[in-house]
Amino acid sequence: MTPRDRAGGKTLNLDRREVVARLLADAGDLLVITGLGSSTWDCATVMDRDLNFYLRGAMGSASSIGLGLALAQPQRRVLVITGDAEIMMTAGALATIGAQGPKNLSIVVLDNECYGETGMQPSLTAFGADLGAMAAAAGFKLAETIWDEAALTRVLPAILGRDGPALHAVKVKAENYPHAMPPGDGTTLKDRFRQALLGPDAMA
Amino acid sequence: MTDWPKDIFDVLKEADIRQVSHVPDAGQARLIEMLDADNEIRAIPLATELEGIGIAAGAWLGGQRAALLMQSSGVGNCINAFSLLKNCRFPFLCVVSMRGEFGEANPWQMPMGQATGKLLETMGLVVTWVHRPEDVRPTMEAAVQIAFAAMNPVAVVLSQRLIGAKSYG
Numbered sequence: 001m002t003p004r005d006r007a008g009g010k011t012l013n014l015d016r017r018e019v020v021a022r023l024l025a026d027a028g029d030l031l032v033i034t035g036l037g038s039s040t041w042d043c044a045t046v047m048d049r050d051l052n053f054y055l056r057g058a059m060g061s062a063s064s065i066g067l068g069l070a071l072a073q074p075q076r077r078v079l080v081i082t083g084d085a086e087i088m089m090t091a092g093a094l095a096t097i098g099a100q101g102p103k104n105l106s107i108v109v110l111d112n113e114c115y116g117e118t119g120m121q122p123s124l125t126a127f128g129a130d131l132g133a134m135a136a137a138a139g140f141k142l143a144e145t146i147w148d149e150a151a152l153t154r155v156l157p158a159i160l161g162r163d164g165p166a167l168h169a170v171k172v173k174a175e176n177y178p179h180a181m182p183p184g185d186g187t188t189l190k191d192r193f194r195q196a197l198l199g200p201d202a203m204a
Numbered sequence: 205m206t207d208w209p210k211d212i213f214d215v216l217k218e219a220d221i222r223q224v225s226h227v228p229d230a231g232q233a234r235l236i237e238m239l240d241a242d243n244e245i246r247a248i249p250l251a252t253e254l255e256g257i258g259i260a261a262g263a264w265l266g267g268q269r270a271a272l273l274m275q276s277s278g279v280g281n282c283i284n285a286f287s288l289l290k291n292c293r294f295p296f297l298c299v300v301s302m303r304g305e306f307g308e309a310n311p312w313q314m315p316m317g318q319a320t321g322k323l324l325e326t327m328g329l330v331v332t333w334v335h336r337p338e339d340v341r342p343t344m345e346a347a348v349q350i351a352f353a354a355m356n357p358v359a360v361v362l363s364q365r366l367i368g369a370k371s372y373g
Contacts (some may be wrong), residue, residue, distance in 0.1 A: 031265075031266075053265060057284075057287050057288070057291065058257075058258070058284065058288040058291075059284065060254065060258075060285070061255075061258035061261070062258070063258070064255040064256075064258025064259045064261075064262065065258040065261050065262035065265070067248075067255075067259055067262060068223060068258065068259035068260060068261065068263035068264075068265070068268075069262035069263070069265050069266040070262075070266075071223055071259075071262075071263065071266075071268075072222070072223070072262065072263045072265070072267055072268035073266040073267070090252065090255060092250075092251025092252055093250075093251060093252075093255045093258075096248065096249070096251055099248075099249065100246075100248060185291075186288075186291040186293075187293045189292070190264075190265065190293070190294065194265060194267070197265070197267070201267060
């Protein structure tokens with residue numbers, strides 16, 4: 001009996017890279033932070049852009065980076081794309097975000113119910129933990145777990161809107177795509193992001 | 205008598221720090237009150253200290269300066285997140301108030317307190333200790349330079365000689 005069976009859950013149908021492609025299709029001036037592992041490979045593959053900042057470590061930090069950025073840039077939309085175990089590691093940070101209430105912060109969790117980088121071991125959402133419900137309980141204005149294409153289409157405007165803080169846990173199939181490295185090391189990508197966002201002030 | 209919590213607050217203001225995250229410690233209680241009352245600084249209460257490293261990195265990506273206030277026990281919660289600072293060369297300023305050190309009465313505080321300075325150094329932070337009230341302002345000013353001019357992560361560590369050991373009497 002698998003954890004998923006024990007949890008009595010539904011089938012995972014969505015393709016993570018197709019979800020990311022939809023999120024970034026009209027990215028425009030969106031500020032994007034990606035959590036370590038597959039979320040970073042997904043975004044670097046689907047659409048690398050100067051206003052993407054990728055993590056390949058510091059697990060649990062993606063949502064906090066999104067918060068600091070959203071507070072520093074209240075006129076810009078910030079989208080954090082990360083995995084379910086990455087967000088679960090600092091689940092308390094959801095309450096920190098709920099307390100600050102940044103309208104311009106949106107988190108999409110690509111919830112594959114496993115640790116994709118380490119051998120597909122089941123993660124805690126496989127046992128029934130519901131990240132959408134957790135975010136709602138932590139004070140997120142918009143929070144929902146998304147199971148299918150129709151629901152994703154329905155919430156896409158909210159994910160990319162300005163009525164946050166928002167967290168959408170999008171259930172995706174557990175599959176391992178080829179790794180795709182971001183085009184540079186952490187310092188390079190940080191400086192690239194700042195120059196794209198801040199222009200000459202980036203070097204001040 | 206030097207009002208050293210006010211000195212820390214004043215240096216944060218003068219340095220244009222705009223986000224200050226914290227897990228409260230008795231040693232920084234007055235400072236946190238001043239931050240909460242300030243309209244320009246966003247004071248951010250955390251669930252765990254490591255969030256403050258990500259918040260500081262995000263603030264910097266967005267063009268703002270941030271700082272993290274925590275007790276020495278919180279340094280232990282931050283270790284892996286410190287990777288972000290070194291790997292990406294983010295500027296970073298934290299103020300650590302000590303437990304488990306000079307005059308400590310709680311044995312549970314000792315292991316982390318005795319390891320705090322070494323762990324900060326091991327993870328690549330510049331560590332500057334403060335023992336006397338009159339040294340708080342110049343040390344904070346020096347730390348701001350290291351963080352935001354030399355672009356190195358820095359910890360200002362407030363000794364229990366300065367803040368006083370907690371009494372269980």
